[in-house]
Amino acid sequence: MNLEICCRLRNNKIFEYIKRNNLFYLDCNYKNKNHNFIFNNLWFDDDDNEIFDYLCPNIFPEKISYIVAFGYSGSGKTYTLTNILRNLLSKLIKDETKFSITAYQIYNEDIYDLFNNNE
Numbered sequence: 001m002n003l004e005i006c007c008r009l010r011n012n013k014i015f016e017y018i019k020r021n022n023l024f025y026l027d028c029n030y031k032n033k034n035h036n037f038i039f040n041n042l043w044f045d046d047d048d049n050e051i052f053d054y055l056c057p058n059i060f061p062e063k064i065s066y067i068v069a070f071g072y073s074g075s076g077k078t079y080t081l082t083n084i085l086r087n088l089l090s091k092l093i094k095d096e097t098k099f100s101i102t103a104y105q106i107y108n109e110d111i112y113d114l115f116n117n118n119e
Contacts, residue, residue: 004040004058010076017042048083
């Protein structure tokens with residue numbers, strides 16, 4: 001399975017990062033503590049289509065693909081994933097590809113099936 005960790009930063013927050021060997025090294029200071037992260041790709045307030053165009057070549061060669069969004073409430077996970085899924089569904093339907101999709105949300109230690117009325 002191909003695994004990539006990507007990050008989308010919102011609200012034009014300024015973070016220091018370095019791109020080296022096709023990886024992004026991000027440094028940020030939160031509550032007087034320095035935190036360091038490494039990502040395969042880094043986006044700021046980019047268009048969701050740009051994110052999908054990056055993910056698409058990695059999704060289709062695999063028989064099973066996972067997209068996971070992680071972040072605090074209000075960080076834009078649902079917004080970003082909704083647009084990525086919309087583009088993905090359009091491509092699958094256009095290409096007449098057979099597929100199945102599941103979508104789950106974990107919130108306050110409960111798991112919701114997003115395609116089954118949040119049951």
